[in-house]
Amino acid sequence: MEIAVTENSGVTILTPMNERLDAHNSDTLKGAMKESFEAGAKNVLVDLSNVRFIDSSGLGALVSGFKNSVSHRGRLTLSGLQEQVRSMFELTRLHRVFEIYEGLDEALASFAEGDVHG
Amino acid sequence: MGRNTIELDIKVPNQTRYLSLIGRIGDALARELEEEGGGREVLADQLNVVLTEAMSNAILHAHDDDPDKTVHISLSISDHELCIRVFDQGRGFDLDAVGEPDDEGAREHGRGLFIIRCVMDVVTYRRSKGFNVLEMRKKLR
Numbered sequence: 001m002e003i004a005v006t007e008n009s010g011v012t013i014l015t016p017m018n019e020r021l022d023a024h025n026s027d028t029l030k031g032a033m034k035e036s037f038e039a040g041a042k043n044v045l046v047d048l049s050n051v052r053f054i055d056s057s058g059l060g061a062l063v064s065g066f067k068n069s070v071s072h073r074g075r076l077t078l079s080g081l082q083e084q085v086r087s088m089f090e091l092t093r094l095h096r097v098f099e100i101y102e103g104l105d106e107a108l109a110s111f112a113e114g115d116v117h118g
Numbered sequence: 119m120g121r122n123t124i125e126l127d128i129k130v131p132n133q134t135r136y137l138s139l140i141g142r143i144g145d146a147l148a149r150e151l152e153e154e155g156g157g158r159e160v161l162a163d164q165l166n167v168v169l170t171e172a173m174s175n176a177i178l179h180a181h182d183d184d185p186d187k188t189v190h191i192s193l194s195i196s197d198h199e200l201c202i203r204v205f206d207q208g209r210g211f212d213l214d215a216v217g218e219p220d221d222e223g224a225r226e227h228g229r230g231l232f233i234i235r236c237v238m239d240v241v242t243y244r245r246s247k248g249f250n251v252l253e254m255r256k257k258l259r
Contacts (some may be wrong), residue, residue: 020141023174024134053141053163055170056229063226084163091236097224 001025003032011111012036013104015047021058029058033065037072043111044069047104049080054088066098075099079107123196124150132177132187137170140191144169147195151258161258164237165200171230172204172252180208180250190249200256202238205249213243 004015014032018025029046036044046062048054062078069076077099081089089095101107119125124147130136144165148158173189181187190205216231235241238254245251 020138022134022137022141022170023178024137053166053170055137055167055174056227056233057174059229060226063224066224067226084167087163088167088233091233092229094224 001028011043011045012041013045019052021051022055023057026057026061030061030064034068037068037074042074044076045107046078047080052082054085077107079104120196126193128191129188132181132189133185140173141166141170168234168237171234176204176206180206202254204252210250
């Protein structure tokens, strides 16, 4: 799976380019989040706006990224959840674990303000 | 077989690259169903995720990701009921041992069967004629 990596005001933005995030490709995202935190990034945003479908492996990869953020004293936020993706977060109650923003701008603004909730 | 019943029997190599194909077949099938006053978007998403979860469970857990094995899926859908069966030749698992995900602990694994159980009405796993069968049924309204 292709993941676009960009920087914006000290935030590393990871954007999966595929419509599906499943057991076939979720390890790529898991690796990209791990590499970012290990390379010293403190603020990582995963922009899910291209992802129309997520399964339990995709959710598991994001949980792994969340754990990396905690162990590196960093911060991981998500944005751009489409309908199916949002419903999977709610079904598995993971919406209570992650910091989720409607769009990229809101997520970036939260980093600028240094917001941490959860 | 009823007038509006569709049955599909699919065999694919035991490889995760086919998850997308199987999921999309489920999605397309749900959209073929007639429903008064609206589409079948929710059912399409549900069928997509259930097929993806059941198939990846067979590929990765029952068949230990062995690319030479085959996953067999049968789908039957009528006006009133949807039935999906996924056959594997693995060592099997205890369906009752699979609990609910722990949101506080945020574990990485173990949500697949939970998702299937949330979406489908009846889920069973049994040994039959040399295969394990994960059978998932849902009433359609």
